[in-house]
Amino acid sequence: MPTKTIIEPFRIKSVEPIRWTTREQREELLRAAHYNLFLLPADDVLIDLLTDSGTGAMSTHQWAAVMEGDESYAGSKSFERFRLSVQDIFGYQHVIPTHQGRAAERILFSVACKKGDVVPNNTHFDTTRANVEFVGAEAVDLPLPESRKPSTRLPFKGNMDVAGLEALIARVGRERVPLVMLTVTNNSGGGQPVSMENARAVSAVCRRHRIPLYFDACRFAENAYFIKLREGGYKSKTPKQIAQDMFSLGDGCTMSAKKDGMANIGGFLCTNDDVLARQEKDLLILTEGYPTYGGLAGRDLEAIAVGVQEALEEDYLRYRIASTAYLGNHLSDQGVPIVEPPGGHAIYLDARAFLSQIPLDQYPGVALAAELYLEGGIRSVEIGRLMFADAAKMDLVRLAIPRRVYTQSHIDYVVEMILRVWQRRQDIKGMRVTYEAPFLRHFTAHLEPVT
Ligand SMILES: Cc1ncc(COP(=O)(O)O)c(C=O)c1O
Numbered sequence: 001m002p003t004k005t006i007i008e009p010f011r012i013k014s015v016e017p018i019r020w021t022t023r024e025q026r027e028e029l030l031r032a033a034h035y036n037l038f039l040l041p042a043d044d045v046l047i048d049l050l051t052d053s054g055t056g057a058m059s060t061h062q063w064a065a066v067m068e069g070d071e072s073y074a075g076s077k078s079f080e081r082f083r084l085s086v087q088d089i090f091g092y093q094h095v096i097p098t099h100q101g102r103a104a105e106r107i108l109f110s111v112a113c114k115k116g117d118v119v120p121n122n123t124h125f126d127t128t129r130a131n132v133e134f135v136g137a138e139a140v141d142l143p144l145p146e147s148r149k150p151s152t153r154l155p156f157k158g159n160m161d162v163a164g165l166e167a168l169i170a171r172v173g174r175e176r177v178p179l180v181m182l183t184v185t186n187n188s189g190g191g192q193p194v195s196m197e198n199a200r201a202v203s204a205v206c207r208r209h210r211i212p213l214y215f216d217a218c219r220f221a222e223n224a225y226f227i228k229l230r231e232g233g234y235k236s237k238t239p240k241q242i243a244q245d246m247f248s249l250g251d252g253c254t255m256s257a258k259k260d261g262m263a264n265i266g267g268f269l270c271t272n273d274d275v276l277a278r279q280e281k282d283l284l285i286l287t288e289g290y291p292t293y294g295g296l297a298g299r300d301l302e303a304i305a306v307g308v309q310e311a312l313e314e315d316y317l318r319y320r321i322a323s324t325a326y327l328g329n330h331l332s333d334q335g336v337p338i339v340e341p342p343g344g345h346a347i348y349l350d351a352r353a354f355l356s357q358i359p360l361d362q363y364p365g366v367a368l369a370a371e372l373y374l375e376g377g378i379r380s381v382e383i384g385r386l387m388f389a390d391a392a393k394m395d396l397v398r399l400a401i402p403r404r405v406y407t408q409s410h411i412d413y414v415v416e417m418i419l420r421v422w423q424r425r426q427d428i429k430g431m432r433v434t435y436e437a438p439f440l441r442h443f444t445a446h447l448e449p450v451t
Pocket residue numbers: 053100101102103125127128183187188216218256257258266267
């Protein structure tokens with residue numbers, strides 16, 4: 001009989017202390033950080049849910065592999081192990097290592113796109129959108145229309161709107177669409193999975209129009225596990241078989257190994273296109289490094305080679321998905337508005353519903369994230385108007401859960417602090433921006449409370 005309690009499937013061998021601060025200290029620290037949690041020193045954060053990117057704990061196997069790192073400039077054994085491990089899962093012909101996901105994006109879009117092109121995606125992540133726009137192309141989000149409502153519960157709320165994709169290609173013309181991207185799981189759309197059925201339908205549209213399909217594969221293992229749990233016909237398949245099936249529908253991918261690569265740094269770009277691969281490697285040499293290391297140390301390649309396989313282990317995925325749902329369910333049971341159903345790597349608070357008294361141009365998401373820090377030293381991130389300006393369809397606060405880092409009692413504490421903020425939500429004020437950079441402004445913006 002399956003057990004009711006799902007435990008962390010690991011023992012803790014090395015610990016990292018975290019530091020308490022007082023409410024008065026946090027008020028001062030937040031003022032000094034201009035109410036932008038990116039600008040806080042990490043040492044002043046108790047529970048850091050800013051991102052699940054690069055913040056995971058590596059396994060003993062990964063650390064052992066790190067010691068096997070071959071730091072040869074060209075043709076290292078570590079690259080071979082990395083390439084074989086990635087190809088085993090992703091199946092693409094060319095594997096190009098990069099220092100992280102956005103480097104893979106920059107290289108792909110620089111080579112494949114030009115001014116005036118249009119790139120459809122279920123939902124672009126912020127760096128993906130910025131890299132598309134940086135080469136003068138237009139980034140178009142095509143989520144399911146019903147997914148825009150945070151409270152709607154759908155098993156595959158991350159799916160792409162296939163009819164919308166067809167209509168877009170018909171409107172702008174196939175020549176202006178150099179590639180289609182599918183982000184698994186759909187991070188900006190609430191960490192929601194994409195079904196195999198949807199990936200198959202998107203792939204069929206792409207094949208019909210002879211447009212390459214690329215996956216933004218950051219959370220491919222979590223997505224595969226959701227398919228196993230929720231989609232008919234996949235119960236008896238392993239997450240690895242499911243991932244392999246999904247990638248066989250595409251022509252390449254970009255990947256940040258800081259997520260389901262279970263590594264602290266790294267990424268890669270894959271393609272089946274020989275001509276594109278040559279151009280991509282040339283650009284890689286210019287800005288990242290030689291194609292057998294691509295801006296990474298041999299030891300990083302080793303950690304990723306082990307990590308992508310560990311991310312697909314069922315014990316790990318069962319715990320990962322259950323612990324994220326644990327946080328989400330404890331909040332929604334008390335009436336806290338979250339994006340439903342809980343996603344894979346994060347819980348998203350619906351800041352518009354949480355702080356309904358705050359006008360949208362006063363950044364309810366930023367105000368809520370600031371309050372979570374003041375209340376309990378918790379760092380989260382706004383995904384809304386500050387991040388996407390007028391393109392924002394929702395104002396969310398993401399509580400991203402680092403992999404294999406926090407235990408259930410940490411999460412219980414987070415729930416307690418959020419419920420305290422929920423009790424006094426009526427007293428919370430909006431924010432105004434006092435400084436912003438020309439792009440990706442949320443990383444460095446300064447804000448202040450509206451009095
Ligand atoms: C869906 C998605 N794509 C791309 C990226 C960019 O990856 P990186 O931060 O490694 O550059 C991220 C990072 O959070 C992401 O979540």
